[in-house]
Amino acid sequence: MxxxxxxxxxxxxxxxxxxxxxxxxxxxxxxxxxxxxxxxxPNSDAELEKYKKAIRSQFYGRNDWPKDPSFRECNKLITAFKKLIPDPHAIADLMLYYVEQGCSLTAQYGDYDEPFYTALENNFNKAVKFISSNGLISDYSLRMQRMIKSVECCGYGFPDTLWDIYYEYAED
Known part of the structure; x- marks a missing residue:
């Protein structure tokens, strides 16, 4: 109908x-x-925290023990959050948080396989594109730079790809 x-x-x-x-x-x-x-x-802050907790649980289990994340489930969570039509800042925050969890995991526990990095790169690209299209680059620039610097020790050209994505949209 x-x-x-x-x-x-x-x-x-x-x-x-x-x-x-x-x-x-x-x-x-x-x-x-x-x-x-x-x-x-509408309470974007409470909803955002709920979704952040759900995304974190995809990367870390009990006692913050690392686990293989379900990128599919994380993407579903992002999509569900977007459907609530929250403020673009909240969406950008959640999208970056998702990638930050993957970066934190690999920075703390060592290299993962190439599909892991590819999934994070693709999601970082989506996040930066969203941030740029909503005029929020200056609000999130330092956070993105810190995140990329935190994984400069990782393999598969991961940090280089993140820098390339960042500079494709960065205003500075």
């Missing part, structure tokens, strides 16, 4: 019927539940 058709149909319903539909939708879908809660009482 198109949005226009849905809008026309909803406009024929009473307020009580629309409220009933919203309550049923709230119960039927976790995603709808999260979106409605955020829409009605």
């Amino acid at each position: 198109s949005k226009a058709k849905l809008k026309k149909l909803l406009s024929t319903l009473s307020k009580e019927q629309v409220v009933d539909i919203m309550l049923q939708l709230y119960d039927a879908s976790k995603e709808a539940n999260a979106w409605l809660e955020f829409y009605l009482a």
Whole structure:
């Protein structure tokens, strides 16, 4: 059904019927539940912390023991957070946090395989592109530089690729 058709149909319903539909939708879908809660009482900071915790748990298990991250799950978390339509700063923060977790893991525990670095490079590229397109480079420039410097000891040309991505969008 198109949005226009849905809008026309909803406009024929009473307020009580629309409220009933919203309550049923709230119960039927976790995603709808999260979106409605955020829409009605937006708290980007609390939601951001919740998503950061979920991403961190993909990289570190109990007692901060490292584990092989599920990049697929991390990408799903980023997508779900974006659907809430939070402030672009919160999205940028979460996107960088995701890459920072991977950088922290490899800086602390040594080199990983090439697909690990490729996944991080691809996600860093998405983050920097998002940051640039939202005019936030100056807000996140130092953070990105610190993150890249933290992995200069890593292999597979990883830090070089991150620098290349950074300089492709950097304003300085």
